[in-house]
Amino acid sequence: MGPSSRTILTATLVVLSTLRSITFAADEGWVPLFDGKTLDGWKVRGGFATYKVEDGAIVGSTAVESPNTFLCKGDYKDFELELEVKCDPALNSGIQVRSHVYGKDDPDPNNRQRAGVVYGPQFEIARKDTGTAAQVYDEGRRGKWLNEIKPEAKDAFKDDDWNHYRIVVQGDRYRSWINGIAASDFTDPMDDHGFIGLQVHGIAKDQGPFQVRWRNVRIRELSADEAAAPKPPEGFRAIFNGRDLTGWEGSPSYWSAEDGCLTGKADGTLKFNRFITWREGLVKNFELRVKVKVSPTGNSGLQYRGTERPDLGESVVTGYQCDVVANRPDYNGMLYEERGRRILAHTGEQVVIDTQGQPWVTGTFPLKDFPAGEWHDYRVLVEGNHHRHWIDGHPTVDLIDLDEKGRKLEGVLAVQVHVGPPMKIQYRDFFLKTLPDDLTLIPPDKAPIPADAPKVAAQGQDKPRAVDSK
Structure with missing residues (x-):
């Protein structure tokens, strides 16, 4: 709820000369x-x-x-x-x-x-x-x-x-x-x-x-059904108001505002993945923070720098995706390219994609399990061709994309419901920080690939990686 033009008297009218009090706006209620x-x-x-x-x-x-x-x-x-x-x-x-x-x-x-x-x-x-x-x-x-x-x-x-x-x-x-x-x-x-x-x-x-x-x-x-308006961290703005789908576009068959959350549901009959897209701008260089809860059979993703493809079906978006996967830890938080180069970095991998589009593993992070059915903090930071993901403060992906033909530097922001078993995905406290457009791209000579670096295992050829012991 935005501040009105009137202000209330603050609780501090007389203060020490070295201190200032904050005057709160007279918001309703x-x-x-x-x-x-x-x-x-x-x-x-x-x-x-x-x-x-x-x-x-x-x-x-x-x-x-x-x-x-x-x-x-x-x-x-x-x-x-x-x-x-x-x-x-x-x-x-x-x-x-x-x-x-x-x-x-x-x-x-x-x-x-x-x-x-x-x-x-x-x-x-x-x-x-x-x-x-x-x-x-x-x-x-x-x-x-x-x-x-x-x-x-x-x-x-x-x-x-x-x-x-x-x-x-x-x-x-x-x-x-x-x-x-x-x-x-x-x-x-x-x-x-x-x-x-x-x-x-x-x-x-x-x-x-x-x-x-x-x-x-x-x-x-607050009333029982009233959502408290989300307040973003400094420098961020809320892109979901917690009440309705203002600013977003997607099929009401799959998307709604429920319990203060941006909620997606699929009944198991989807023929292709569906998205709801944020309509208040494109994203280029940015930081995204959002709380996420996915059902035990769920599969979703935070789509960014995406391309809308109505020719492929209703509400289809392609491009980079921070995956939200309930039942496979080495997919949860990974960097996937929807209808494109597919798996770019599994969760727990530091990756450089070479100029020909081949991803190479240049380092690893410990792999953690983030249980389904619980709230987790997802963070995505994209600066030029440098992509980083975190879950609950733990790094999941660090990737540099040197593939000029395959990469994209700007596009839409969206979230996904996935084909497969019935699922439910919820997002809340959805905050976006826009970074300068002119951030420097990392050149190949600043992202060396070790001679012994393995290729990122392609989808279908990758064996699940075990969670690292605590």
Whole structure:
């Protein structure tokens, strides 16, 4: 949802001269949780750390030997939450969501003994070198991390500075961004509602005092069927809005917007592969990031620099493809050329395609398995004639294409449903970054092929490669 022309008052009206607050646009549905002046509507739970308002921010201060303390408000189910936080580097803090407090009348006697203790999912606030900021911990209950943080977010936290957190909780899905960088994305069915809480962590008597500050705290409740608008990383734009197929063209027999995802389905009767094509431009040099989930029998692909071929059938696109293959690890993430040179690089291969169009294996990566039916982060980076693919931060392909006749430097972007067994493919958080058009092509003398390099095994002649041991 785009910003309106009006702006709301920010939670920070008076700041230190060296700091600037961020003014949020008055988007429809947003409600401030903190008015910048008082703690009206908030309640302290868990411990005896203190909270006050100072310079338009909530300031939490440690108390020696206090257990973890939380400033709590509301009861929320599905929502989008944004705030800024600044924390002393020596202090650990967090943002509770869908949280609760144990009561004296709890049916579990163990929980009755913990009456007054706050429990529930917590988005971590911690100094940069921990690499855990915006990761999610189950506070006061299971006592463990609920997810792995994305590698690119591990150093996103800024010590001794304000940090912007965005949290989206909907259904059983939890997501977070820190300073615009996606950090967490996982599912957990345990809680479906609860309060928001701002934590001051307990300290020992020989530590502190420390402080943590919050400002510009606002929330937007989501309906059960409303998708939170995807927010891209810096420099990227969202090319799928999470609601409908605006900007895309493909047959509604196969493609729809479902559960906030670009969804493709095939019933097993396809005679040829079908595509849905992005209609808002061509891609040349770019970086693409997207979350992908494929069914156990599924086969799909991210088509780029493609050519539309209506002469071959409805919604046919040829060209480069980052494969999405459920049941063969050495195909999942490979570089394939649809209706062209076919397999250019298996997953786990570094490849140079010579000037005559022959691909040669010049190096390898460890081969990993990325289970079907789960969400995985796919990344495609194409610069001139240099192509690279990743899944969940792990490199799958690194290829240099020296074949001037066979290669293509610009074309359409599309995604695929494949012939074969019934399948379902879903894409979400679809982000594109356009790179300069004039990037230098790698010449043959800069991409040597070792004399002992093997040829890339042709399709039909390639034996499945075993996953490397961890």
